[in-house]
Amino acid sequence: xxxxxxxxxxxxxxxxxxxxxxxxxxxxxxxxxxxxxxxxxxxxxxxxxxxxxxxxxxxxxxxxxxxxxxxxxxxxxxxxxxxxxxxxxxxxxxxxxxxxxxxxxxxxxxxxxxxxxxxxxxxxxxxxxxxxxxxxxxxxxxxxxxxxxxxxxxxxxxxxxxxxxxxxxxxxxxxxxxxxxxxxxxxxxxxxxxxxxxxxxxxxxxxxxxxxxxxxxxxxxxxxxxxxxxxxxxxxxxxxxxxxxxxxxxxxxxxxxxxxxxxxxxxxxxxxxxxxxxxxxxxxxxxxxxxxxxxxxxxxxxxxxxxxxxxxxxxxxxxxxxxxxxxxxxxxxxxxxxxxxxxxxxxxxxxxxxxxxxxxxxxxxxxxxxxxxxxxxxxxxxxxxxxxxxxxxxxxxxxxxxxxxxxxxxxxxxxxxxxxxxxxxxxxxxxxxxxxxxxxxxxxxxxxxxxxx
Numbered sequence: 183x184x185x186x187x188x189x190x191x192x193x194x195x196x197x198x199x200x201x202x203x204x205x206x207x208x209x210x211x212x213x214x215x216x217x218x219x220x221x222x223x224x225x226x227x228x229x230x231x232x233x234x235x236x237x238x239x240x241x242x243x244x245x246x247x248x249x250x251x252x253x254x255x256x257x258x259x260x261x262x263x264x265x266x267x268x269x270x271x272x273x274x275x276x277x278x279x280x281x282x283x284x285x286x287x288x289x290x291x292x293x294x295x296x297x298x299x300x301x302x303x304x305x306x307x308x309x310x311x312x313x314x315x316x317x318x319x320x321x322x323x324x325x326x327x328x329x330x331x332x333x334x335x336x337x338x339x340x341x342x343x344x345x346x347x348x349x350x351x352x353x354x355x356x357x358x359x360x361x362x363x364x365x366x367x368x369x370x371x372x373x374x375x376x377x378x379x380x381x382x383x384x385x386x387x388x389x390x391x392x393x394x395x396x397x398x399x400x401x402x403x404x405x406x407x408x409x410x411x412x413x414x415x416x417x418x419x420x421x422x423x424x425x426x427x428x429x430x431x432x433x434x435x436x437x438x439x440x441x442x443x444x445x446x447x448x449x450x451x452x453x454x455x456x457x458x459x460x461x462x463x464x465x466x467x468x469x470x471x472x473x474x475x476x477x478x479x480x481x482x483x484x485x486x487x488x489x490x491x492x493x494x495x496x497x498x499x500x501x502x503x504x505x506x507x508x509x510x511x512x513x514x515x516x517x518x519x520x521x522x523x524x525x526x527x528x529x530x531x532x533x534x535x536x537x538x539x540x541x542x543x544x545x546x547x548x549x550x551x552x553x554x555x556x557x558x559x560x561x562x563x564x565x566x567x568x569x570x571x572x573x574x575x576x577x578x579x580x581x582x583x584x585x586x587x588x589x590x591x592x593x594x595x596x597x598x599x600x601x602x603x604x605x606x607x608x609x610x611x612x613x614x615x616x617x618x619x620x621x622x623x624x625x626x627x628x629x630x631x632x633x634x635x
Contacts, residue, residue, distance in 0.1 A: 218295040219341045224385040224414045224446050228529035229343075229477050235529065237468065237522045238302070238343075238448045238478035240275030241268075241513075245485040245496055248308060251573050252499070253282040254290075255301075261290035263502060264484065265297050267494060271514045275300045275343060277450065277480050280307040283332040283570030291339040300343035302450075302480070304389070305332045305372070309577040312368065314351050317361035321368070322582025323558025324571075329368065330375050330562055331570030337381045344415065345384060346450070347372055350391040352400055359396055359546045362403055367552045367589075369404070370411050371559070378563045385414035389450035392419040398439060399539035405445055406538035407550050416443070417450035419482075425457035428466050437475050444534035449479030455490055459509055461516035468520045474528030481513060551588040 220232045229236040245260065246252050254260050255278060268276065276299055281287070294301060306312070310328035313320040329347075336342045347369040352358045365388060372386045390400050397418060404413045423431040440447055452463050466472055467479055486492030486507060493513055495505040541548040 218292070219298065219300065221340050221382060222300060222343045222385075223383070226529050226531045226533055227444060227446055227475070227477075228527070229385075229415075229446055235522075235525070235527050236477070237473070237527075238275045238480060239464075239517060239522060240273045240277065240300075240302075240478075240480045241271065241493075242279070242451055242480050242483040243276040243485070244279040244483070246499060247485075247487050248279060250499070251280070251308070253280065253285060253573065254278065255287045256282050256285035256290070257500075258289045259500060259502070262293055263504065265290075265293050265299070267484075267504060267506070267510075268294075268299055269297050271510070272517045274298060275302060275478075275480065276484075277302045277304070277346075279304045279349065280573070281332065281335075282572045283328060283335050284572035285335075287335065287339070291336075291341060295339070295341040300341045301336070301339070302344045302346065303332070303336055303342065304346040304349050305329045306346075306348065307573060309573065309575055309579075310571065311579070312348060312351050312361055312364050313579050314353070314355075314358040314361040316579070317364040318553075318584040319582045320579040321364040321553055321556065322578055323556045323562075324578035324581040326368070326371060326556065326559040327562060327567050328571050328575070328578065329372060330567035333372060333375060333381070333384075334379075334567050335570065337376070337384060342384055345372060345386045346389045346417070347386055347413075349389045349450075350419070352393070352396065353391045354393045354395065356396075356544055356546060359399075359544070362400060362547060363552055366404060366411065366413075367555075369413050370552060371555055373414070374410065375563060375567075379566065385446075387413040387415035387417055387445075390416070390418035392421050392451075395544045399542075399545040401440070401443065401447075402536050402539045403545075403547065405443065405536050407535065407552075409535075411552060412535055413445065415446040415448070415477075417448050419451035420449050420479075421452065421454040423452065423463045423466075424454035425460060425462070427462065428471065433466060434471070437472055440475050442530070442534075443475070444530070444532075444536060446477045447475065448477045451482040452479050453481045453483075453491060459512065461509075461513050464516040465520045468523055470523070470528060473523055474530070478522075553585075554587045554589040556582060 222236050223230050229238070243254065243264070245254050245264070254264070276294070278301060281303065291301070306329070310325050311320065333345065348365040351365050352362050369386050369388060376384060376386070388404055390397060401416050401418070404416050406412070423433065428434055449467070453459060453461070461481065463479065467476055483491050484494060486495045493507050493510040495507060497505065538550050539545050
Protein backbone atom coordinates (compact mmCIF):
# COMPACT_ATOMS: atom_id res chain seq x y z
CA UNK A 183 0.00 0.00 0.00
CA UNK A 184 2.87 2.36 0.81
CA UNK A 185 4.30 2.28 -2.72
CA UNK A 186 7.01 4.63 -3.96
CA UNK A 187 6.08 4.30 -7.62
CA UNK A 188 6.32 8.07 -8.02
CA UNK A 189 9.87 8.08 -6.75
CA UNK A 190 11.40 9.49 -9.91
CA UNK A 191 8.86 12.33 -10.01
CA UNK A 192 9.44 13.18 -6.37
CA UNK A 193 13.18 12.97 -6.87
CA UNK A 194 13.01 15.52 -9.66
CA UNK A 195 10.76 17.80 -7.63
CA UNK A 196 13.01 17.73 -4.58
CA UNK A 197 16.21 17.89 -6.62
CA UNK A 198 16.36 21.61 -5.91
CA UNK A 199 18.00 20.64 -2.65
CA UNK A 200 21.38 19.23 -3.65
CA UNK A 201 22.83 18.13 -0.37
CA UNK A 202 25.24 15.33 -1.19
CA UNK A 203 26.50 12.67 1.20
CA UNK A 204 30.21 11.98 1.04
CA UNK A 205 31.12 8.52 2.31
CA UNK A 206 33.47 8.58 5.27
CA UNK A 207 34.86 5.58 7.11
CA UNK A 208 32.63 4.11 9.79
CA UNK A 209 33.68 1.70 12.48
CA UNK A 210 31.98 -1.69 12.80
CA UNK A 211 29.33 -1.68 15.51
CA UNK A 212 30.42 -3.62 18.57
CA UNK A 213 27.96 -5.91 20.37
CA UNK A 214 25.97 -4.26 23.15
CA UNK A 215 26.72 -5.50 26.64
CA UNK A 216 23.26 -4.56 27.87
CA UNK A 217 19.96 -4.73 26.05
CA UNK A 218 16.47 -3.83 27.15
CA UNK A 219 15.09 -6.33 24.64
CA UNK A 220 16.67 -9.57 23.42
CA UNK A 221 17.50 -9.59 19.73
CA UNK A 222 15.28 -11.54 17.34
CA UNK A 223 16.80 -14.08 14.95
CA UNK A 224 15.54 -16.14 12.01
CA UNK A 225 15.91 -19.93 12.22
CA UNK A 226 14.21 -22.57 10.15
CA UNK A 227 10.93 -21.02 9.01
CA UNK A 228 10.39 -18.96 12.17
CA UNK A 229 11.62 -16.00 14.19
CA UNK A 230 13.03 -16.46 17.67
CA UNK A 231 13.41 -14.24 20.73
CA UNK A 232 16.11 -16.16 22.52
CA UNK A 233 14.75 -19.71 22.76
CA UNK A 234 11.10 -18.63 22.39
CA UNK A 235 9.17 -18.48 19.13
CA UNK A 236 8.50 -14.88 18.11
CA UNK A 237 5.40 -13.77 16.24
CA UNK A 238 5.05 -10.37 14.59
CA UNK A 239 2.01 -8.74 16.21
CA UNK A 240 2.21 -5.18 15.05
CA UNK A 241 1.15 -2.21 13.01
CA UNK A 242 2.39 -0.22 10.02
CA UNK A 243 3.49 3.23 11.13
CA UNK A 244 4.19 6.28 8.94
CA UNK A 245 2.25 9.37 10.07
CA UNK A 246 1.69 11.66 7.11
CA UNK A 247 2.41 8.94 4.57
CA UNK A 248 5.33 8.71 2.15
CA UNK A 249 4.52 12.06 0.56
CA UNK A 250 5.23 13.87 3.84
CA UNK A 251 8.90 12.77 3.73
CA UNK A 252 9.02 12.73 7.54
CA UNK A 253 10.89 10.40 9.89
CA UNK A 254 8.67 9.60 12.89
CA UNK A 255 11.60 8.04 14.76
CA UNK A 256 13.68 11.22 14.63
CA UNK A 257 11.01 13.37 16.27
CA UNK A 258 10.86 12.69 20.00
CA UNK A 259 7.52 14.45 20.46
CA UNK A 260 5.88 12.38 17.74
CA UNK A 261 7.31 9.01 18.68
CA UNK A 262 6.67 9.35 22.40
CA UNK A 263 3.09 10.43 21.72
CA UNK A 264 2.50 7.37 19.55
CA UNK A 265 4.42 4.87 21.69
CA UNK A 266 1.92 5.59 24.45
CA UNK A 267 -0.77 4.40 22.03
CA UNK A 268 1.26 1.33 21.07
CA UNK A 269 1.30 0.33 24.73
CA UNK A 270 -2.49 0.54 24.85
CA UNK A 271 -2.75 -1.68 21.78
CA UNK A 272 -0.34 -4.28 23.14
CA UNK A 273 1.67 -4.62 19.92
CA UNK A 274 5.25 -5.91 19.80
CA UNK A 275 6.37 -4.58 16.39
CA UNK A 276 6.03 -1.54 14.16
CA UNK A 277 6.98 -1.15 10.54
CA UNK A 278 8.35 2.22 9.44
CA UNK A 279 8.46 2.90 5.70
CA UNK A 280 11.17 5.56 5.66
CA UNK A 281 13.63 7.18 8.02
CA UNK A 282 16.27 9.90 7.84
CA UNK A 283 19.58 8.05 7.90
CA UNK A 284 21.45 11.26 8.75
CA UNK A 285 19.46 11.81 11.96
CA UNK A 286 19.84 10.41 15.47
CA UNK A 287 17.28 7.87 16.65
CA UNK A 288 18.54 6.99 20.12
CA UNK A 289 15.66 8.48 22.10
CA UNK A 290 12.82 6.98 20.06
CA UNK A 291 14.45 3.57 19.67
CA UNK A 292 15.05 3.39 23.43
CA UNK A 293 11.45 4.41 24.11
CA UNK A 294 10.27 1.66 21.76
CA UNK A 295 12.51 -0.88 23.48
CA UNK A 296 11.26 0.18 26.90
CA UNK A 297 7.73 -0.42 25.60
CA UNK A 298 8.66 -3.89 24.32
CA UNK A 299 8.35 -2.87 20.67
CA UNK A 300 10.62 -4.00 17.81
CA UNK A 301 11.20 -2.22 14.50
CA UNK A 302 10.98 -3.61 10.98
CA UNK A 303 12.43 -0.94 8.71
CA UNK A 304 12.27 -0.20 4.99
CA UNK A 305 15.71 1.01 3.86
CA UNK A 306 14.35 2.96 0.87
CA UNK A 307 12.62 6.30 0.41
CA UNK A 308 11.23 8.09 -2.67
CA UNK A 309 14.62 9.65 -3.42
CA UNK A 310 16.74 6.54 -2.95
CA UNK A 311 15.00 3.44 -4.27
CA UNK A 312 14.74 1.04 -7.21
CA UNK A 313 12.62 2.36 -10.08
CA UNK A 314 10.46 -0.57 -11.18
CA UNK A 315 10.40 0.56 -14.81
CA UNK A 316 14.04 1.66 -15.07
CA UNK A 317 15.76 -0.56 -12.49
CA UNK A 318 19.22 -0.62 -14.07
CA UNK A 319 20.12 3.07 -13.69
CA UNK A 320 18.52 3.22 -10.22
CA UNK A 321 20.71 0.38 -8.91
CA UNK A 322 23.93 2.31 -8.33
CA UNK A 323 26.54 3.31 -5.76
CA UNK A 324 24.64 6.39 -4.55
CA UNK A 325 21.59 4.27 -3.89
CA UNK A 326 23.53 1.60 -2.01
CA UNK A 327 25.40 4.23 0.02
CA UNK A 328 22.03 5.41 1.34
CA UNK A 329 20.88 1.84 2.00
CA UNK A 330 24.08 0.96 3.83
CA UNK A 331 23.96 4.20 5.84
CA UNK A 332 20.49 3.20 7.04
CA UNK A 333 21.88 -0.15 8.15
CA UNK A 334 24.73 1.63 9.97
CA UNK A 335 22.25 3.80 11.84
CA UNK A 336 19.86 1.08 12.97
CA UNK A 337 22.04 -1.99 13.43
CA UNK A 338 23.17 -0.61 16.79
CA UNK A 339 19.69 -0.99 18.28
CA UNK A 340 18.85 -4.41 19.67
CA UNK A 341 15.15 -3.89 18.90
CA UNK A 342 15.80 -3.54 15.17
CA UNK A 343 14.14 -6.78 14.10
CA UNK A 344 14.53 -6.78 10.31
CA UNK A 345 15.14 -4.72 7.18
CA UNK A 346 13.01 -4.59 4.03
CA UNK A 347 15.12 -4.28 0.88
CA UNK A 348 12.07 -3.18 -1.09
CA UNK A 349 8.34 -2.59 -0.89
CA UNK A 350 5.84 -3.33 -3.67
CA UNK A 351 8.44 -2.70 -6.36
CA UNK A 352 6.99 -5.57 -8.39
CA UNK A 353 3.27 -5.01 -8.99
CA UNK A 354 0.52 -6.13 -11.36
CA UNK A 355 2.27 -4.63 -14.40
CA UNK A 356 4.14 -7.61 -15.84
CA UNK A 357 7.05 -5.41 -16.96
CA UNK A 358 7.77 -4.64 -13.30
CA UNK A 359 8.79 -8.28 -12.72
CA UNK A 360 12.07 -7.47 -14.48
CA UNK A 361 12.99 -5.21 -11.55
CA UNK A 362 13.02 -8.23 -9.21
CA UNK A 363 16.64 -8.91 -10.22
CA UNK A 364 17.69 -5.57 -8.78
CA UNK A 365 15.66 -5.93 -5.60
CA UNK A 366 17.20 -9.35 -5.03
CA UNK A 367 20.65 -7.91 -5.72
CA UNK A 368 19.98 -5.23 -3.10
CA UNK A 369 18.99 -7.94 -0.61
CA UNK A 370 22.23 -9.78 -1.39
CA UNK A 371 24.28 -6.59 -0.99
CA UNK A 372 22.65 -5.71 2.33
CA UNK A 373 23.33 -9.17 3.73
CA UNK A 374 26.93 -9.02 2.55
CA UNK A 375 27.39 -5.53 4.01
CA UNK A 376 26.06 -6.69 7.38
CA UNK A 377 28.40 -9.68 7.31
CA UNK A 378 31.49 -7.84 6.06
CA UNK A 379 31.07 -5.06 8.60
CA UNK A 380 30.87 -7.59 11.41
CA UNK A 381 27.36 -6.55 12.43
CA UNK A 382 24.68 -8.56 14.18
CA UNK A 383 22.90 -10.71 11.61
CA UNK A 384 19.69 -8.73 11.24
CA UNK A 385 17.31 -10.54 8.84
CA UNK A 386 16.82 -8.96 5.40
CA UNK A 387 13.81 -9.63 3.18
CA UNK A 388 11.23 -8.15 0.83
CA UNK A 389 7.65 -6.87 1.19
CA UNK A 390 5.53 -7.94 -1.79
CA UNK A 391 2.37 -6.30 -3.11
CA UNK A 392 -0.98 -8.05 -2.89
CA UNK A 393 -0.78 -9.33 -6.48
CA UNK A 394 -2.01 -12.87 -7.03
CA UNK A 395 -0.63 -13.38 -10.55
CA UNK A 396 3.03 -13.21 -9.50
CA UNK A 397 3.04 -13.67 -5.70
CA UNK A 398 4.30 -17.25 -5.75
CA UNK A 399 6.84 -16.67 -8.54
CA UNK A 400 8.22 -13.71 -6.60
CA UNK A 401 8.36 -15.71 -3.37
CA UNK A 402 10.18 -18.52 -5.15
CA UNK A 403 12.58 -16.07 -6.78
CA UNK A 404 13.53 -14.48 -3.46
CA UNK A 405 14.33 -17.89 -1.98
CA UNK A 406 16.12 -19.58 -4.88
CA UNK A 407 19.77 -19.70 -5.80
CA UNK A 408 22.84 -19.64 -3.59
CA UNK A 409 22.79 -18.95 0.15
CA UNK A 410 24.41 -15.57 -0.51
CA UNK A 411 21.58 -14.50 -2.83
CA UNK A 412 18.55 -15.69 -0.89
CA UNK A 413 16.44 -13.65 1.49
CA UNK A 414 16.29 -14.33 5.22
CA UNK A 415 12.48 -14.07 5.11
CA UNK A 416 9.63 -13.16 2.76
CA UNK A 417 6.65 -10.92 3.55
CA UNK A 418 3.62 -9.96 1.52
CA UNK A 419 0.61 -7.68 1.78
CA UNK A 420 -2.77 -9.40 1.96
CA UNK A 421 -6.13 -7.62 1.82
CA UNK A 422 -8.27 -10.67 1.04
CA UNK A 423 -9.80 -11.00 4.53
CA UNK A 424 -12.67 -8.53 4.23
CA UNK A 425 -14.48 -9.33 7.48
CA UNK A 426 -14.96 -12.89 6.24
CA UNK A 427 -13.23 -16.06 7.45
CA UNK A 428 -10.24 -18.32 6.91
CA UNK A 429 -11.81 -20.30 4.05
CA UNK A 430 -13.56 -17.45 2.22
CA UNK A 431 -10.45 -15.29 2.31
CA UNK A 432 -8.47 -18.10 0.68
CA UNK A 433 -5.96 -18.23 3.50
CA UNK A 434 -6.07 -22.01 3.70
CA UNK A 435 -4.86 -22.25 0.12
CA UNK A 436 -2.06 -19.78 0.81
CA UNK A 437 -0.93 -21.77 3.83
CA UNK A 438 -0.85 -24.85 1.62
CA UNK A 439 1.14 -23.01 -1.07
CA UNK A 440 3.75 -21.77 1.40
CA UNK A 441 4.12 -25.02 3.34
CA UNK A 442 7.72 -26.17 2.94
CA UNK A 443 8.84 -22.74 1.71
CA UNK A 444 11.88 -22.92 3.96
CA UNK A 445 12.25 -19.43 5.48
CA UNK A 446 10.00 -17.29 7.73
CA UNK A 447 7.03 -15.53 6.15
CA UNK A 448 4.65 -12.97 7.60
CA UNK A 449 2.13 -10.40 6.43
CA UNK A 450 3.73 -6.98 5.94
CA UNK A 451 0.27 -5.42 5.57
CA UNK A 452 -3.23 -6.70 6.25
CA UNK A 453 -6.59 -5.15 7.14
CA UNK A 454 -9.16 -4.93 4.34
CA UNK A 455 -11.68 -2.17 5.15
CA UNK A 456 -14.48 -3.53 2.95
CA UNK A 457 -17.45 -4.59 5.12
CA UNK A 458 -15.83 -3.04 8.20
CA UNK A 459 -13.09 -4.59 10.32
CA UNK A 460 -13.16 -6.81 13.40
CA UNK A 461 -9.58 -8.01 12.83
CA UNK A 462 -10.42 -11.70 12.68
CA UNK A 463 -7.10 -12.08 10.88
CA UNK A 464 -5.33 -12.07 14.25
CA UNK A 465 -7.21 -15.11 15.50
CA UNK A 466 -6.31 -16.95 12.31
CA UNK A 467 -2.65 -15.89 12.38
CA UNK A 468 -2.26 -17.10 15.96
CA UNK A 469 -4.04 -20.42 15.32
CA UNK A 470 -2.47 -23.81 14.69
CA UNK A 471 -3.81 -23.62 11.14
CA UNK A 472 -1.18 -20.99 10.36
CA UNK A 473 1.64 -20.91 12.93
CA UNK A 474 3.48 -23.78 11.32
CA UNK A 475 3.94 -21.61 8.23
CA UNK A 476 3.32 -17.95 9.13
CA UNK A 477 4.98 -15.81 11.81
CA UNK A 478 2.29 -13.19 12.32
CA UNK A 479 1.66 -9.91 10.60
CA UNK A 480 1.40 -6.12 10.61
CA UNK A 481 -1.97 -4.37 10.45
CA UNK A 482 -2.25 -1.46 8.03
CA UNK A 483 -2.17 1.13 9.50
CA UNK A 484 -1.76 3.40 12.55
CA UNK A 485 -2.41 6.96 11.32
CA UNK A 486 -5.65 7.79 9.51
CA UNK A 487 -4.89 9.13 6.05
CA UNK A 488 -7.09 9.84 3.03
CA UNK A 489 -7.25 6.13 2.18
CA UNK A 490 -9.24 5.46 5.36
CA UNK A 491 -7.16 2.64 6.89
CA UNK A 492 -5.80 4.32 10.03
CA UNK A 493 -7.07 3.70 13.56
CA UNK A 494 -6.04 7.04 15.08
CA UNK A 495 -6.60 10.55 13.76
CA UNK A 496 -3.73 12.95 14.20
CA UNK A 497 -5.03 16.56 14.23
CA UNK A 498 -1.67 17.94 13.10
CA UNK A 499 1.80 16.52 12.53
CA UNK A 500 3.16 17.89 15.79
CA UNK A 501 -0.02 17.41 17.81
CA UNK A 502 0.56 16.26 21.39
CA UNK A 503 -2.47 13.96 21.31
CA UNK A 504 -4.30 11.69 18.88
CA UNK A 505 -7.95 10.81 18.46
CA UNK A 506 -8.53 7.08 18.73
CA UNK A 507 -11.01 5.84 16.13
CA UNK A 508 -13.51 3.04 16.87
CA UNK A 509 -11.22 0.48 15.20
CA UNK A 510 -8.47 1.26 17.71
CA UNK A 511 -10.36 -0.51 20.48
CA UNK A 512 -11.35 -3.35 18.12
CA UNK A 513 -7.73 -3.98 17.18
CA UNK A 514 -6.59 -3.89 20.81
CA UNK A 515 -9.39 -6.31 21.76
CA UNK A 516 -8.46 -8.75 18.98
CA UNK A 517 -4.82 -8.74 20.07
CA UNK A 518 -5.75 -9.29 23.71
CA UNK A 519 -8.18 -12.11 22.90
CA UNK A 520 -5.65 -13.92 20.72
CA UNK A 521 -2.25 -13.99 22.42
CA UNK A 522 0.82 -15.50 20.81
CA UNK A 523 0.77 -19.28 21.26
CA UNK A 524 3.27 -20.97 23.51
CA UNK A 525 5.65 -23.63 22.30
CA UNK A 526 7.16 -23.98 18.85
CA UNK A 527 3.92 -23.49 16.92
CA UNK A 528 4.69 -26.37 14.58
CA UNK A 529 7.62 -24.61 12.92
CA UNK A 530 10.00 -26.33 10.52
CA UNK A 531 13.46 -26.60 12.04
CA UNK A 532 15.42 -26.63 8.79
CA UNK A 533 15.77 -23.93 6.19
CA UNK A 534 15.84 -24.65 2.47
CA UNK A 535 15.82 -22.99 -0.91
CA UNK A 536 13.23 -23.56 -3.61
CA UNK A 537 13.57 -23.83 -7.41
CA UNK A 538 13.67 -20.56 -9.32
CA UNK A 539 10.46 -19.77 -11.22
CA UNK A 540 10.37 -20.21 -14.97
CA UNK A 541 9.50 -17.46 -17.40
CA UNK A 542 5.84 -17.19 -18.37
CA UNK A 543 3.22 -14.58 -19.23
CA UNK A 544 3.24 -13.22 -15.67
CA UNK A 545 6.96 -13.56 -14.94
CA UNK A 546 9.49 -12.20 -17.45
CA UNK A 547 12.78 -13.15 -15.80
CA UNK A 548 14.43 -16.06 -17.61
CA UNK A 549 17.74 -16.29 -15.72
CA UNK A 550 18.97 -16.64 -12.14
CA UNK A 551 21.84 -14.19 -12.79
CA UNK A 552 21.89 -11.06 -10.66
CA UNK A 553 23.51 -7.67 -11.37
CA UNK A 554 27.01 -7.32 -9.99
CA UNK A 555 27.73 -4.82 -7.24
CA UNK A 556 28.31 -1.40 -8.85
CA UNK A 557 31.97 -0.41 -8.89
CA UNK A 558 31.47 2.66 -6.75
CA UNK A 559 29.82 0.60 -4.01
CA UNK A 560 32.56 -1.98 -3.56
CA UNK A 561 34.72 0.16 -1.28
CA UNK A 562 31.76 0.76 1.02
CA UNK A 563 31.91 -2.87 2.12
CA UNK A 564 35.27 -2.20 3.78
CA UNK A 565 35.15 1.51 4.64
CA UNK A 566 31.51 1.76 5.66
CA UNK A 567 28.82 3.96 4.18
CA UNK A 568 29.59 7.12 6.11
CA UNK A 569 26.99 9.83 6.67
CA UNK A 570 23.69 9.11 4.98
CA UNK A 571 22.04 11.57 2.58
CA UNK A 572 18.88 11.69 4.69
CA UNK A 573 15.61 12.78 3.13
CA UNK A 574 17.00 15.88 1.41
CA UNK A 575 19.66 14.39 -0.82
CA UNK A 576 19.81 14.82 -4.58
CA UNK A 577 18.43 11.33 -5.16
CA UNK A 578 19.89 8.34 -6.92
CA UNK A 579 17.39 7.02 -9.43
CA UNK A 580 19.27 8.17 -12.51
CA UNK A 581 22.78 8.08 -11.09
CA UNK A 582 23.93 4.79 -12.59
CA UNK A 583 24.51 3.12 -15.96
CA UNK A 584 21.78 1.07 -17.57
CA UNK A 585 23.61 -2.18 -16.83
CA UNK A 586 26.32 -3.01 -14.28
CA UNK A 587 26.90 -6.50 -15.64
CA UNK A 588 26.03 -9.78 -13.98
CA UNK A 589 27.57 -11.39 -10.96
CA UNK A 590 28.96 -14.87 -11.45
CA UNK A 591 26.55 -17.26 -9.69
CA UNK A 592 29.30 -19.65 -8.63
CA UNK A 593 31.55 -17.00 -7.11
CA UNK A 594 29.70 -16.62 -3.78
CA UNK A 595 30.52 -12.90 -3.68
CA UNK A 596 28.24 -10.03 -4.58
CA UNK A 597 31.16 -8.09 -6.04
CA UNK A 598 31.97 -10.72 -8.65
CA UNK A 599 31.28 -9.99 -12.32
CA UNK A 600 31.23 -12.17 -15.39
CA UNK A 601 34.94 -11.57 -15.84
CA UNK A 602 36.21 -11.74 -12.27
CA UNK A 603 35.51 -13.68 -9.12
CA UNK A 604 35.60 -12.77 -5.46
CA UNK A 605 35.75 -15.54 -2.91
CA UNK A 606 34.72 -13.30 0.00
CA UNK A 607 31.11 -14.24 0.63
CA UNK A 608 28.54 -14.33 3.36
CA UNK A 609 28.27 -16.91 6.07
CA UNK A 610 26.53 -19.93 4.68
CA UNK A 611 22.77 -19.83 4.70
CA UNK A 612 20.10 -17.67 6.31
CA UNK A 613 19.96 -19.85 9.42
CA UNK A 614 20.67 -19.41 13.11
CA UNK A 615 21.16 -22.81 14.71
CA UNK A 616 21.13 -21.97 18.42
CA UNK A 617 17.34 -21.54 18.77
CA UNK A 618 16.80 -24.81 16.93
CA UNK A 619 19.09 -26.69 19.29
CA UNK A 620 17.40 -25.16 22.32
CA UNK A 621 13.93 -25.83 20.91
CA UNK A 622 14.86 -29.44 20.24
CA UNK A 623 16.20 -29.83 23.75
CA UNK A 624 13.00 -28.36 25.17
CA UNK A 625 10.93 -30.85 23.16
CA UNK A 626 13.01 -33.80 24.36
CA UNK A 627 12.89 -32.75 27.99
CA UNK A 628 9.16 -32.08 27.76
CA UNK A 629 8.50 -35.54 26.37
CA UNK A 630 10.46 -37.17 29.14
CA UNK A 631 8.84 -35.07 31.85
CA UNK A 632 12.11 -33.67 33.08
CA UNK A 633 11.84 -30.08 31.94
CA UNK A 634 13.02 -27.73 34.67
CA UNK A 635 11.82 -24.18 34.33
